[in-house]
Amino acid sequence: MWFVGRLSRLQKQAIFLAVDVVLAPLSLLASYYLLFHPAIAAQMIGQATLGFVAVTVFSAIGSPLLGIPLIKLKAYEAVGAIKTGLLALFAALGLWLAKLYAGFSLPAAGTPLFLLIFVISMVLSRFALLSLLLSVLRQGQVRRNVLIYGAGNTGTMLASALRSHESIHVVAFVDDSAAVQGMTLMGLKVYPANQLERIVARYDVERVLLAMPSASAARQAAIARDLVSRGLDVHALPSFAQLVGTEVILDTLAPVSPGVYLGRDPVNDLRPEASDAYGGKTVLVSGAGGSVGSELCRQLIRYRPARIVLFEVSEIALYTIEREMAGRVDAEGISFVPVLGTVTESRQVRAVLSEYKVDVILHAAAYKHVPLVEANPIAGLVNNVLGTRTLAEAALEEGVKRFILISTDKAVRPTNVMGASKRMAEFVVQDMARRSTTTDFSIVRFGNVLGSSGSVVPLFREQIKMGGPVTLTHEDVTRYFMTISEAASLVLIAGGLSMSRGPHEGDLFVLDMGQPIRIRDLAERMIKAAGYTVKSAENPDGQIEVSVIGLRPGEKLHEELLIQPGMLTTPHEKILRVQERGLTSMEMSSALRELRNAVAVGNANAARRVLEAYVEGFGSHDRVIAHREQVRS
Known part of the structure; x- marks a missing residue:
C-alpha cells in the first residue's frame, strides 16, 4: 500500500469521483433486490437499463459540481454529509426524468430506498477510505499517547482535530471541574486530576496538552510545573477563538510606558539647540541596534538629520534597526546607512567617518551586562575602553564636530569590571577633550533604563508570565530608573547644550533620575499590574512569589550618580552638569x-x-x- 502516499491530489480526486459514480448504480441495484424477490428483481433490472444510466450520469455530473471529490477524507464530516445528501437527490432527479420521459418504472418506495442506500454507502465508503489511509500512513510510525488537560471547548475541539492524526493518539481528558468529571466527551472519558498518575501509567502517556486558556497564567504555570515534575512533556494551547483571530490576544503586561512604574512625565520637547546640532547633519550612532542606540535613532528622526549611519557589530540587530528605519513614514528624506562593524577596528572606523563625512557621533556601543563582563573582563575592556579610544581618536582626526559618550551610574565608584570599564571610557573622553580644539567631546551619565535588554523589567515580565517566582538579588537593593524614551531625548538635548557652549574641556552631564527605586517595590508593582497577587508570609495564598537569590558578583546594593558632590544647572531642568577630576x-x-x-x-x-x-x-x-x-x- 506504499503507493497511496505517492498519489497526486488530482489522482485522489479521480478515485473519489469514481467511487461516487460506481456507488450510484450499485445503490439502485440494491434497492431492486430489497424490494422484490431475487428472480423478479433480476427480470426488472434487465428492463431498467435507462434508470441505471441516468443515476450514473447524474452522479458523474453532480459530484464534481458539488465539490465532493475536493473534500479531504480527514475533513469529511457535517459538510461532506450534507453534500452527499444533495448528490443523492440529484441522482434521484435523474431517475424521475427517466421515468417521466422514457417510461422507466420503479415502485414508489424505490426512490426513497435508493436515496437512503446511496447516502449511507457514500458516507461509509469515505470512512472506510479514511481508515485505510490512516492504516497506511501509520505503518512503521510510533503513535504517541497524549492526554488533554482541560475538557472545555478548546480541549474537545482539539480532540476532534487530533482524532485522525497519524502519530498522535488522544487517550483521555483530565479536568479540575467536578461538573464534567466522569463524563465521556468525543468518546474519551474525563478524569479528575487526582487520578493523573494512574492514567499516565495505564495509557503509557508521554505528553500532556494543556488546553485551558481561560485559566490564569499562574494557574497554568503551576499545573505545567507539576506535570513536568512527573516526567511528562507539556504543551500549552491558546483558545481556538484566539487561534482563528476572533479574540484579541493581549499580553498580560502592557509595554512599559512613562509614569506606569516611575511616576515620571515623558520628555517630548524639541529644543532649538538640539535642532541646530543634528538638523541637516550626518550622525553616526554606534551600537545602533541596541536598546539605547535604536531609541536614539528613532528620536533623531524628529531633528531631521541628512543621514544616520547605523554602526553595529551584531548582524541581526543591524538588520532589525535598518528595516525599522527604512519603514518609518516620518523618515522621508533621511538617508540610513547600515554599517556592520566594530569600534575596535581602527581602519574601518576611519574609513566610515571619512566616506560619509560624519558630523556627530553618539557612542552607545558597549558591553553592559555586569555578570557577563565580570566573567569576560578582557572582552569588556577591549570594547568599552579601547573601542572608545579608537572611535574618539578617529573622530578627532577626521574632523567630527561632536562626540558624545553614553555612560552609566555604574561607572561611579564601581565594584565590577563593567562599571570600571565605563569609568575608564569617561577618562578617555575627558582626555580627548583636553587635546581637541575642533571636536567637542562630552559625556552623558544616567542610571538604568526600563525595558532595555537584560534589565529587570523584561526579566520580571517573563517570570510573571511563567507563574513566578520573580527573582530578586537582595531585599533592599535600589536602582535609578528612567524610560528609554526619556533617556534618549535627554541625551540628544544634552548634545545640543554642549555644542552651544563652544570649545571646552569636556562636559559631563548627569540626567536627573529622581529618587532611587527599591527593586522589590518594582517587582510587586509589576505583579499587581499584571492582575496577580504577591505570595508572601503575610499572604500565603498569593499567586506570584518574590524570591531573593543574593547579589551577583560585582553587584552593588545601591548605585550612585556622582563621584564628588556638587552639580551645575543647565537650561534644561532634567540635565545637570558636574565637574569631576579625570x-x-x-x-x-x-x-x-x-x-x-x-x-x-x-x-x-x-x-x-x-x-x-x-x-x-x-x-x-x-x-x-x-x-x-x-x-x-
Whole structure:
C-alpha cells in the first residue's frame, strides 16, 4: 500500500469521483433486490437499463459540481454529509426524468430506498477510505499517547482535530471541574486530576496538552510545573477563538510606558539647540541596534538629520534597526546607512567617518551586562575602553564636530569590571577633550533604563508570565530608573547644550533620575499590574512569589550618580552638569599602555590591576594613590 502516499491530489480526486459514480448504480441495484424477490428483481433490472444510466450520469455530473471529490477524507464530516445528501437527490432527479420521459418504472418506495442506500454507502465508503489511509500512513510510525488537560471547548475541539492524526493518539481528558468529571466527551472519558498518575501509567502517556486558556497564567504555570515534575512533556494551547483571530490576544503586561512604574512625565520637547546640532547633519550612532542606540535613532528622526549611519557589530540587530528605519513614514528624506562593524577596528572606523563625512557621533556601543563582563573582563575592556579610544581618536582626526559618550551610574565608584570599564571610557573622553580644539567631546551619565535588554523589567515580565517566582538579588537593593524614551531625548538635548557652549574641556552631564527605586517595590508593582497577587508570609495564598537569590558578583546594593558632590544647572531642568577630576594626560597614557599590554597577552588579572590602580572604588584607595604617585614621578 506504499503507493497511496505517492498519489497526486488530482489522482485522489479521480478515485473519489469514481467511487461516487460506481456507488450510484450499485445503490439502485440494491434497492431492486430489497424490494422484490431475487428472480423478479433480476427480470426488472434487465428492463431498467435507462434508470441505471441516468443515476450514473447524474452522479458523474453532480459530484464534481458539488465539490465532493475536493473534500479531504480527514475533513469529511457535517459538510461532506450534507453534500452527499444533495448528490443523492440529484441522482434521484435523474431517475424521475427517466421515468417521466422514457417510461422507466420503479415502485414508489424505490426512490426513497435508493436515496437512503446511496447516502449511507457514500458516507461509509469515505470512512472506510479514511481508515485505510490512516492504516497506511501509520505503518512503521510510533503513535504517541497524549492526554488533554482541560475538557472545555478548546480541549474537545482539539480532540476532534487530533482524532485522525497519524502519530498522535488522544487517550483521555483530565479536568479540575467536578461538573464534567466522569463524563465521556468525543468518546474519551474525563478524569479528575487526582487520578493523573494512574492514567499516565495505564495509557503509557508521554505528553500532556494543556488546553485551558481561560485559566490564569499562574494557574497554568503551576499545573505545567507539576506535570513536568512527573516526567511528562507539556504543551500549552491558546483558545481556538484566539487561534482563528476572533479574540484579541493581549499580553498580560502592557509595554512599559512613562509614569506606569516611575511616576515620571515623558520628555517630548524639541529644543532649538538640539535642532541646530543634528538638523541637516550626518550622525553616526554606534551600537545602533541596541536598546539605547535604536531609541536614539528613532528620536533623531524628529531633528531631521541628512543621514544616520547605523554602526553595529551584531548582524541581526543591524538588520532589525535598518528595516525599522527604512519603514518609518516620518523618515522621508533621511538617508540610513547600515554599517556592520566594530569600534575596535581602527581602519574601518576611519574609513566610515571619512566616506560619509560624519558630523556627530553618539557612542552607545558597549558591553553592559555586569555578570557577563565580570566573567569576560578582557572582552569588556577591549570594547568599552579601547573601542572608545579608537572611535574618539578617529573622530578627532577626521574632523567630527561632536562626540558624545553614553555612560552609566555604574561607572561611579564601581565594584565590577563593567562599571570600571565605563569609568575608564569617561577618562578617555575627558582626555580627548583636553587635546581637541575642533571636536567637542562630552559625556552623558544616567542610571538604568526600563525595558532595555537584560534589565529587570523584561526579566520580571517573563517570570510573571511563567507563574513566578520573580527573582530578586537582595531585599533592599535600589536602582535609578528612567524610560528609554526619556533617556534618549535627554541625551540628544544634552548634545545640543554642549555644542552651544563652544570649545571646552569636556562636559559631563548627569540626567536627573529622581529618587532611587527599591527593586522589590518594582517587582510587586509589576505583579499587581499584571492582575496577580504577591505570595508572601503575610499572604500565603498569593499567586506570584518574590524570591531573593543574593547579589551577583560585582553587584552593588545601591548605585550612585556622582563621584564628588556638587552639580551645575543647565537650561534644561532634567540635565545637570558636574565637574569631576579625570586622569592627567600622563596617567591616561600609562593606563592605556598597561591595559593594552594586559590585553595583548590575555592576562585578565593584569587587566584588573590596571582598573584597581586608576579607577576609584574598584580597588584599594591607598593602592590607587601610590600608583598615581609612581606614574607622576
